[in-house]
Amino acid sequence: xxxxxxxxxxxxxxxxxxxxxxxxxxxxxxxxxxxxxxxxxxxxxxxxxxxxxxxxxxxxxxxxxxxxxxxxxxxxxxxxxxxxxxxxxxxxxxxxxxxxxxxxxxxxxxxxxxxx
Amino acid sequence: xxxxxxxxxxxxxxxxxxxxxxxxxxxxxxxxxxxxxxxxxxxxxxxxxxxxxxxxxxxxxxxxxxxxxxxxxxxxxxxxxxxxxxxxxxxxxxxxxxxxxxxxxxx
Numbered sequence: 001x002x003x004x005x006x007x008x009x010x011x012x013x014x015x016x017x018x019x020x021x022x023x024x025x026x027x028x029x030x031x032x033x034x035x036x037x038x039x040x041x042x043x044x045x046x047x048x049x050x051x052x053x054x055x056x057x058x059x060x061x062x063x064x065x066x067x068x069x070x071x072x073x074x075x076x077x078x079x080x081x082x083x084x085x086x087x088x089x090x091x092x093x094x095x096x097x098x099x100x101x102x103x104x105x106x107x108x109x110x111x112x113x114x115x116x
Numbered sequence: 117x118x119x120x121x122x123x124x125x126x127x128x129x130x131x132x133x134x135x136x137x138x139x140x141x142x143x144x145x146x147x148x149x150x151x152x153x154x155x156x157x158x159x160x161x162x163x164x165x166x167x168x169x170x171x172x173x174x175x176x177x178x179x180x181x182x183x184x185x186x187x188x189x190x191x192x193x194x195x196x197x198x199x200x201x202x203x204x205x206x207x208x209x210x211x212x213x214x215x216x217x218x219x220x221x222x223x
Contacts, residue, residue: 004159033210033211035211035213041215042203042213042214042215042216043160043211043213044213045210045211045212045213048210056210058210088157090159090160092159092211102148102150102165102167102208103148103208104148104150104162104165105150105162105211106162107152107159107160107161107162108159109158109159110157110158110159112157
């Protein structure tokens with residue numbers, strides 16, 4: 001049973017460019033969340049997708065956008081890259097929230113984005 | 117969303133039991149408590165999750181008092197490979213990560 005997978009592993013971009021990161025959820029999961037983790041800090045929630053719609057969003061600008069496909073995989077897009085966008089981008093998957101149950105999220109290995 | 121407070125760092129020796137306590141005074145009725153382990157440049161790894169009382173799995177135990185305002189992760193007989201950052205999270209939908217606890221296991 002494959003866990004959460006992310007691609008690419010590493011990526012180098014220059015300021016002003018656009019980037020797309022990809023995530024495939026754990027088998028049986030239908031919800032995908034994205035996090036940004038700067039060096040030495042904890043992950044910061046970007047947004048969550050469920051049923052192909054953005055369900056929750058953290059405090060990130062509109063330059064960060066996403067998409068979820070019918071097979072539950074997801075993409076994170078970042079436009080007009082800034083130096084400060086350099087970070088480890090993490091994808092986490094879970095099974096759609098059911099009232100009274102835990103929303104246990106399982107994380108992928110991450111994509112290391114470097115903006116020069 | 118509940119904010120969590122954990123010790124910034126802890127040191128332990130191989131073979132000892134390690135207990136990391138997390139405070140979450142504003143936990144909501146429906147919130148679960150989840151702990152993750154993270155190694156450098158890797159994604160957080162799920163350790164254990166609970167709602168109340170005690171939960172145990174093959175790698176850890178989680179103790180939650182009746183008021184649920186805190187929780188304690190217990191790692192029995194740690195080894196060098198347990199050196200990592202440990203995060204305590206409370207909530208659902210989106211997780212608010214703090215700075216975590218940097219555990220260093222010494223030989």
